């Protein structure tokens with residue numbers, strides 16, 4: 001039985017060279033779901049925003065019983081992970097990420113922007129999938145294969161190699177600009193920072209910091225102290241060059 005697959009042009013990123021830019025004739029030798037067919041071509045289900053079989057909207061579990069045309073649409077930005085859709089009927093209740101080891105720098109930069117990102121160089125693929133499922137987190141990775149796992153519902157296969165460009169990619173793809181608050185989380189622990197009275201920590205500060213800075217934040221977990229020093233200014237400038245700004249200062 002033949003299925004004609006019409007992938008969105010943006011899926012060329014995932015397709016073999018000889019499959020790019022054209023309809024694909026898919027021979028169905030056994031019972032296969034829409035998810036199986038799409039992923040066998042190299043497109044992870046997490047990148048798919050809509051599927052139609054013979055013009056009718058279907059979900060990933062649909063099994064074609066007759067020959068026909070399968071249209072595969074990409075997720076359109078901004079991807080609203082907080083709203084239910086046909087392919088993802090259970091939305092997330094807040095935006096949280098888990099970063100794979102191949103995008104750890106991206107994970108840390110997103111924490112700097114105030115996002116909740118679980119990231120560790122020790123996570124295995126199994127752990128990433130488990131964390132995504134158990135903690136309702138969006139997976140960020142450059143590993144296409146990882147995203148074919150059923151446990152992973154929300155994700156982005158990061159395209160760029162460069163960490164700052166990756167941040168822009170995530171901010172634009174998930175429409176996060178209005179949620180950004182620079183310097184509100186600990187980059188070591190991913191915990192929300194809390195204001196701390198200078199008098200309570202003054203004995204821990206270097207003389208210069210003691211003299212020039214008045215507002216301090218502390219991580220409730222590792223007790224690290226943060227203030228808006230030169231590192232903060234440099235980071236803010238780098239982000240503003242990319243068009244990324246904090247919701248509040």
Ligand SMILES: [Zn+2]
Nearest residue numbers: 186189219222
């Ligand atoms: Zn910390």
